Amino acid sequence: MIKVTAAIGLIALNFILYFLFGSLLCAGKDRKMSLTRTVFAGLFFYYLLFTVCCISVMLRWRPLHVLSRIWLFVMAVICISGAVRAYRNARPAFQRAVDLVGRHTAFFAFTAILTVAFAAVILYSYQFTLDASYYVGNATTALQTDTINMFDPFTGDWLDHYEMRYFFATFSINDAVMCDLLGVHPLVWCKITMAGTAIILSVMVLYMAGRKIFEEDMRKLSAFIFFSIVANLFMITIYTTSAFLTTRTYEGKSMLGNVVIPGILYIYICLLQDVKDKRTWLLLLLVALGASALSSSSNMLVPAMIAVTMFPLAFLKKDGWVIPKALICMLPGIILTVIYIAYVKNIIVFYTYPTR
Amino acid sequence: MQDLNIADAGFSYIIRCVAAYYEGTLYFFMFLAALAFCCLYKKDSVGKRMRQIFLPQFILMALTVYNPLFPVALNSIFDINKEYYRFLWMSPVIICIATAGALFTEWSGETAVSGSGLHKTDPSDADMIKGNTRRVLAALAFSCLLIAGGSFLYEESYIPSPNIYHMPSEIPKISEIIHEDADTEYPRAMFEYDYQMQIRQYDAGILLSVDREQYLRALTGEVDYDSAMEEGNYIDRLLAVVGLGIKIPEDRFASALKHTGTEYVVVSTKGGLIPYLKEAGLTVVGETENHTVMHYEPREPQVFEKPDYSEVWRLTPQWYDFLL
Numbered sequence: 001m002i003k004v005t006a007a008i009g010l011i012a013l014n015f016i017l018y019f020l021f022g023s024l025l026c027a028g029k030d031r032k033m034s035l036t037r038t039v040f041a042g043l044f045f046y047y048l049l050f051t052v053c054c055i056s057v058m059l060r061w062r063p064l065h066v067l068s069r070i071w072l073f074v075m076a077v078i079c080i081s082g083a084v085r086a087y088r089n090a091r092p093a094f095q096r097a098v099d100l101v102g103r104h105t106a107f108f109a110f111t112a113i114l115t116v117a118f119a120a121v122i123l124y125s126y127q128f129t130l131d132a133s134y135y136v137g138n139a140t141t142a143l144q145t146d147t148i149n150m151f152d153p154f155t156g157d158w159l160d161h162y163e164m165r166y167f168f169a170t171f172s173i174n175d176a177v178m179c180d181l182l183g184v185h186p187l188v189w190c191k192i193t194m195a196g197t198a199i200i201l202s203v204m205v206l207y208m209a210g211r212k213i214f215e216e217d218m219r220k221l222s223a224f225i226f227f228s229i230v231a232n233l234f235m236i237t238i239y240t241t242s243a244f245l246t247t248r249t250y251e252g253k254s255m256l257g258n259v260v261i262p263g264i265l266y267i268y269i270c271l272l273q274d275v276k277d278k279r280t281w282l283l284l285l286l287v288a289l290g291a292s293a294l295s296s297s298s299n300m301l302v303p304a305m306i307a308v309t310m311f312p313l314a315f316l317k318k319d320g321w322v323i324p325k326a327l328i329c330m331l332p333g334i335i336l337t338v339i340y341i342a343y344v345k346n347i348i349v350f351y352t353y354p355t356r
Numbered sequence: 357m358q359d360l361n362i363a364d365a366g367f368s369y370i371i372r373c374v375a376a377y378y379e380g381t382l383y384f385f386m387f388l389a390a391l392a393f394c395c396l397y398k399k400d401s402v403g404k405r406m407r408q409i410f411l412p413q414f415i416l417m418a419l420t421v422y423n424p425l426f427p428v429a430l431n432s433i434f435d436i437n438k439e440y441y442r443f444l445w446m447s448p449v450i451i452c453i454a455t456a457g458a459l460f461t462e463w464s465g466e467t468a469v470s471g472s473g474l475h476k477t478d479p480s481d482a483d484m485i486k487g488n489t490r491r492v493l494a495a496l497a498f499s500c501l502l503i504a505g506g507s508f509l510y511e512e513s514y515i516p517s518p519n520i521y522h523m524p525s526e527i528p529k530i531s532e533i534i535h536e537d538a539d540t541e542y543p544r545a546m547f548e549y550d551y552q553m554q555i556r557q558y559d560a561g562i563l564l565s566v567d568r569e570q571y572l573r574a575l576t577g578e579v580d581y582d583s584a585m586e587e588g589n590y591i592d593r594l595l596a597v598v599g600l601g602i603k604i605p606e607d608r609f610a611s612a613l614k615h616t617g618t619e620y621v622v623v624s625t626k627g628g629l630i631p632y633l634k635e636a637g638l639t640v641v642g643e644t645e646n647h648t649v650m651h652y653e654p655r656e657p658q659v660f661e662k663p664d665y666s667e668v669w670r671l672t673p674q675w676y677d678f679l680l
Contacts, residue, residue, distance in 0.1 A: 003520050061668050062680070069679045126515040126522055128550060133568055136557040144560035145662060156542065156556065156563035158663055187521040187557055206451070213409060213455055220458040223494060227454035230498060234505025235449065237379045239357070239441045242450065257445045265413075265448055272408055297442050305446050308420065312412030341434050354668055 007192035010182065014197045017075065018042035020082035027085040033093040036208050040263060041283055043201065044290025049074060051293040054170040058148045059350065065146055068180040107218040111207065111225055118229050119199040123192055127247045135172050135251050139186040142176035149173065150352045162350045164343035168336055169296040171252035195249035202245055202258035209266040252294035260291045260298060261305055268309040275317040281325050288329045292336055299337045303330035357441050362431040367424035377444050382504040387449045390456035397459055410452055417447060457497040464493040523558050526644040527551065531559040533642035533649045534620050542660040545620035546598050549575065563660055565616040566591055574599045590615045598623060606636040617658030621650045
């Protein structure tokens with residue numbers, strides 16, 4: 001019971017980390033800060049920085065514990081800086097949030113109960129999914145061998161080169177690092193802490209999008225969240241985003257389908273209101289950069305999603321600058337897709353040992 | 357989408373892909389209905405915003421992702437067979453349906469009141485009618501979601517997780533038995549399918565002789581007695597016996613254990629394989645509630661050694677090496 005409580009408590013730790021990472025970017029003096037948007041931005045900033053650290057350590061064949069120590073240092077620096085910025089500038093945002101909850105107590109109580117019930121039903125259920133043998137297995141293997149992506153999670157055998165399909169998707173290595181730092185078993189971390197984090201994040205993004213769609217009409221918003229959660233429990237085939245949210249919650253793909261893609265739609269709605277808002281464009285770029293860490297499928301889906309939302313925006317807003325901005329945001333995914341194709345065609349390979 | 361191939365299906369691929377994606381549910385049609393409702397919803401600023409949010413993306417997706425030419429063209433550049441369905445994730449199905457549901461309940465309440473004319477004569481009755489209509493229509497929308505789904509996530513059964521690891525309770529015990537018995541840090545083992553897929557999530561200190569794709573190959577009928585009997589096809593022998601319960605000559609199975617370095621075989625106690633495995637030279641080293649752990653002692657054991665990278669680190673110094 002203590003372990004379960006601790007694992008659930010670590011969900012809060014994740015959100016604090018995302019908030020502090022996000023505060024570094026969003027908590028400026030001149031800005032009207034939103035707490036949910038700060039967490040959303042922080043999530044992608046967190047994974048972007050982690051990927052940079054992870055790849056630089058991985059390409060020099062250093063062990064996992066080196067990455068853990070570097071990441072602990074980076075987290076400490078970012079969290080302290082983020083906390084200082086949040087302390088100076090986030091008070092009005094917290095005050096607005098308290099006022100909002102005070103004005104709409106029934107709505108927030110309803111949403112909280114719904115989310116907790118939804119999460120509890122999913123987290124308490126036993127699901128056998130094949131891909132866990134990779135995603136959880138990779139974290140367990142990294143911890144066991146104190147290496148990064150050098151051993152096959154399915155068998156435990158040494159690999160002579162890094163599998164490019166997962167090279168930039170450092171999500172499961174982040175799981176391993178957090179388990180290393182916190183002393184938690186990867187199964188507990190993945191299937192309780194990360195699964196709970198993904199569920200709350202997906203409801204948070206629904207809330208963010210819903211607030212924009214219904215322009216703060218909380219009655220419609222509560223119906224929207226209720227219907228979204230119900231639909232997620234019923235739109236179940238093995239391929240849907242709902243299936244990933246409810247059965248493969250701890251995978252990066254679940255975050256891609258239920259946080260990143262709806263998140264881009266949210267950004268599109270924000271840009272519909274103000275197409276020139278630089279911060280929203282920067283947020284889109286951050287999503288595009290950070291999403292690759294969650295799942296390699298992001299490299300193809302994020303540019304595609306940006307294209308199908310932002311290209312029409314250029315026509316709707318009669319603003320030609322939207323196209324180049326969207327193309328810049330599509331670039332990270334396109335570059336990583338090209339690298340992957342080059343790997344498949346045997347043009348690029350990164351070995352797990354020095355070749356010269 | 358495993359059995360769906362763009363090259364074979366050609367231009368009909370997208371229809372089959374959408375059908376497989378929404379298999380047995382009406383959510384695609386519900387999404388189209390919700391989209392139509394959102395786009396036709398009022399002619400005021402709210403209706404305009406709904407059209408701006410949902411319609412442009414849908415049109416562009418209809419021209420690309422849902423266009424029969426698109427998957428064929430994309431597949432000519434790189435193999436997209438297994439992943440194409442993920443493009444369907446971009447349709448905001450849940451958001452659009454939930455938006456339509458929220459708008460529908462609100463709109464029906466307003467329509468009921470304005471239709472009755474009560475808002476002019478008796479505002480309190482109007483509020484009551486509005487509230488009741490909204491509740492009834494919300495229940496109706498909820499029912500639609502249930503009916504359109506056709507299946508509930510837990511309709512077959514809701515299986516509570518047996519422990520904090522979300523693993524069968526026997527897995528930690530099996531892991532313990534193997535490590536207590538093994539002479540090496542990394543013993544190699546072979547399990548029946550579901551345990552094979554789960555053991556390394558719990559304990560990566562146990563190596564496996566067969567990977568996931570090889571196991572799936574066996575389960576989809578590509579491994580049989582004949583393939584297991586082929587010279588040097590050791591993996592198929594392990595799969596035939598442990599995965600499929602096919603009894604090949606015991607000496608052939610033992611040679612597969614020897615060549616793959618497999619020291620442990622874990623099978624269901626009631627599966628009927630234990631006498632066969634004993635004949636092949638394995639001995640029982642432990643039992644859990646439903647599984648038996650058996651050990652094979654090869655004459656020349658293969659010891660797994662983790663590669664030593666210390667020389668690599670020495671030759672490629674980095675500024676963060678003080679953390680090693």
